[in-house]
Amino acid sequence: MKIRINNEEKDLRAVWFEDGMVKLIDQRKLPHKIDIFEAGNYEEVAYAIKDMVVRGAPAIGITAAYGMAQAWLQKQDIQKVYETLKNTRPTAHDLFYALNLMKKSIENGEDAVKVAESYANDIISRCERIGDHGEKLIKDGFRILTHCNAGALAVGDWGTATAPIRKAHRNGKKIFVWVDETRPRLQGARLTAWEMLQEGIDHAIIADNAAGHFMQRGEVDMVIVGADRIARNGDVANKIGTYEKAVLAKENGIPFYVAAPVSTFDFSIESGADIPIEERSENEVLFCRECRIAPEGSAARNPAFDVTPARYITGIITEMGIFKPEEIKNVKF
Numbered sequence: 001m002k003i004r005i006n007n008e009e010k011d012l013r014a015v016w017f018e019d020g021m022v023k024l025i026d027q028r029k030l031p032h033k034i035d036i037f038e039a040g041n042y043e044e045v046a047y048a049i050k051d052m053v054v055r056g057a058p059a060i061g062i063t064a065a066y067g068m069a070q071a072w073l074q075k076q077d078i079q080k081v082y083e084t085l086k087n088t089r090p091t092a093h094d095l096f097y098a099l100n101l102m103k104k105s106i107e108n109g110e111d112a113v114k115v116a117e118s119y120a121n122d123i124i125s126r127c128e129r130i131g132d133h134g135e136k137l138i139k140d141g142f143r144i145l146t147h148c149n150a151g152a153l154a155v156g157d158w159g160t161a162t163a164p165i166r167k168a169h170r171n172g173k174k175i176f177v178w179v180d181e182t183r184p185r186l187q188g189a190r191l192t193a194w195e196m197l198q199e200g201i202d203h204a205i206i207a208d209n210a211a212g213h214f215m216q217r218g219e220v221d222m223v224i225v226g227a228d229r230i231a232r233n234g235d236v237a238n239k240i241g242t243y244e245k246a247v248l249a250k251e252n253g254i255p256f257y258v259a260a261p262v263s264t265f266d267f268s269i270e271s272g273a274d275i276p277i278e279e280r281s282e283n284e285v286l287f288c289r290e291c292r293i294a295p296e297g298s299a300a301r302n303p304a305f306d307v308t309p310a311r312y313i314t315g316i317i318t319e320m321g322i323f324k325p326e327e328i329k330n331v332k333f
């Protein structure tokens with residue numbers, strides 16, 4: 001992804017491997033600061049995933065792949081590294097997909113650095129293909145709503161939900177993006193908005209509870225979101241608040257699309273009811289950055305994801321094409 005730093009354009013990925021270090025754009029600091037976090041061992045890689053230095057399902061998977069490759073270079077106990085990274089975040093399937101692929105390749109005696117590099121390149125090129133397929137759904141003048149950040153930062157480049165948006169924009173279509181702020185971590189307001197600015201795409205940030213209002217007024221033409229895990233029946237886990245956007249979209253006759261590559265599909269589980277939902281610290285709700293916004297003594301709940309039932313989803317945009325949720329289990333990736 002092209003990033004402007006002090007008027008200089010740089011081509012950076014959300015995560016990369018260099019001089020034995022796993023390097024990450026520190027997403028906790030965006031949009032105000034572009035800082036590079038360097039993880040020198042698997043414990044630091046685990047910290048980066050857990051603390052959301054890096055976040056977004058495919059980027060978490062790529063980070064874990066590099067973490068395994070680094071541990072292989074350092075001759076660490078691979079089973080221990082695998083278990084540590086596996087226990088960082090429970091919902092995004094990409095983490096487990098990448099870890100299993102890396103573990104198998106190490107057991108087969110392959111060069112883990114080369115495997116991790118080709119994994120990263122493959123996922124990013126799959127996301128670009130998501131962009132090619134999804135772009136066809138976007139008409140000139142469309143106003144597209146997205147939730148959380150399923151952008152280049154969440155993948156490495158292109159994004160999932162934002163890949164069709166970027167392609168449409170680069171193909172000269174005039175589009176507008178509604179960016180849900182995405183409480184409590186504000187991935188929309190901080191990250192998606194920043195990506196839209198970098199790409200020069202017209203957009204506006206809205207409070208999470210404003211989406212229904214704009215849908216009802218006919219100001220949203222389609223919704224595209226990413227996914228953290230997709231079950232066999234087409235149910236989708238994604239950032240908390242996705243479910244209500246899908247229900248609102250159906251109520252208002254607005255097409256609701258999910259975009260995801262192979263690594264996000266978990267065909268070992270039948271439905272969304274089996275997807276583990278991460279519950280994060282209540283402080284993410286009680287505080288905004290360092291400032292407490294709730295009364296002392298109030299508790300909070302903070303589920304990081306919810307499940308959108310397949311019946312609310314118009315289509316799933318993959319690197320293989322666009323499918324109805326009920327067709328997804330038959331796709332040969």
Ligand code: MRU
Nearest residue numbers: 055056057150154160226227239
């Ligand atoms: O908690 P996060 O920021 O990791 O959640 C990210 C999302 O929910 C994204 O929408 C999803 O991972 C798709 S990213 C291409």
